[in-house]
Amino acid sequence: MECMEYKNKGLKQIAEKFNIDFHDIDDKFPTNLETICESLDICPEFAELRDGMSGYFDAHQKKIFVNKFHSAKRICFTIAHELGHYTLGHGSSPRDEYKNYNKEQLANEYAANNFAAELLMPNEAFTQFFQENIKTKSEQSTFIEISKYFCVSEQAAKVRAFNLGLIDSL
Numbered sequence: 001m002e003c004m005e006y007k008n009k010g011l012k013q014i015a016e017k018f019n020i021d022f023h024d025i026d027d028k029f030p031t032n033l034e035t036i037c038e039s040l041d042i043c044p045e046f047a048e049l050r051d052g053m054s055g056y057f058d059a060h061q062k063k064i065f066v067n068k069f070h071s072a073k074r075i076c077f078t079i080a081h082e083l084g085h086y087t088l089g090h091g092s093s094p095r096d097e098y099k100n101y102n103k104e105q106l107a108n109e110y111a112a113n114n115f116a117a118e119l120l121m122p123n124e125a126f127t128q129f130f131q132e133n134i135k136t137k138s139e140q141s142t143f144i145e146i147s148k149y150f151c152v153s154e155q156a157a158k159v160r161a162f163n164l165g166l167i168d169s170l
Contacts, residue, residue, distance in 0.1 A: 010080075010119030014040070014087050030151030031120050033079050037064070042086065044079055057082040059092040073153045077116055084115030121150045121160045130166050139167070 006012035007027045015022045020039045025032045037044055046068035049055065055066040055078040064082040066075050085091075090108045101109065129149060133142040146157040161167045 007124060008119065008122040010084075010115055010122070011036075013115070014083070014119075017087055027122075027125065029125065029149055030076065031080070033076060033083070036083060037079070040083075040086070042083070046075075054078040055082055057085045057090075057092060059086070071153070073147065073151055073156075076151050077120065077153065077156055080116035080119045081112045083119065084112035088112065088115060117156070117160050117163070120152050121146075121157065123164060126150070126160055127164060127166065130161060 006015065006023070008031070011022050011026055011031070014020065014036060018040060022036070022039070025035055033044075040062075042062050042064060044064045044066055047065045048069070049065065049067040053067060054070060054074065055064060057064050064079055066078050066082075070078065085108065088108070088111055090112070126146070129146060130142060133145050137145065143154045143157045143161075146152070146161075147154045150157065152160075158167070158170055162170050
């Protein structure tokens with residue numbers, strides 16, 4: 001039997017690494033982070049984290065700690081970002097402010113951000129949704145719609161659009 005392709009490349013990466021079938025949630029938005037976490041036996045936990053800290057992954061406890069004071073959309077991105085650290089094999093590491101990271105830590109953060117963006121806003125689906133909406137709405141209205149559809153912040157949507165070459169500046 002031929003293996004079905006995934007439209008969501010982040011989901012595909014998790015599925016292949018951990019040998020889990022996620023076809024039932026592929027190409028459905030917002031991405032079902034709860035199903036992914038349950039399948040990986042990872043428990044997100046809401047916590048009071050210091051200012052500026054969105055979350056972190058503890059490999060020993062298999063927990064993603066997220067800042068309970070952040071918005072739901074920010075929490076979704078944080079969980080996807082921490083799933084990126086797990087999937088990409090970054091393990092547990094103390095998280096600090098970006099200005100204090102060395103080159104390897106910066107590269108890991110960049111990779112986890114890209115992973116989260118692809119998991120929550122897959123290239124093909126994002127581009128199609130953006131192009132359909134920009135025809136009839138202002139850029140601002142388009143990003144509001146994207147934010148709702150993919151359950152991400154407007155800023156995350158703008159960064160994704162910029163990285164995909166859909167807009168010229170942030």
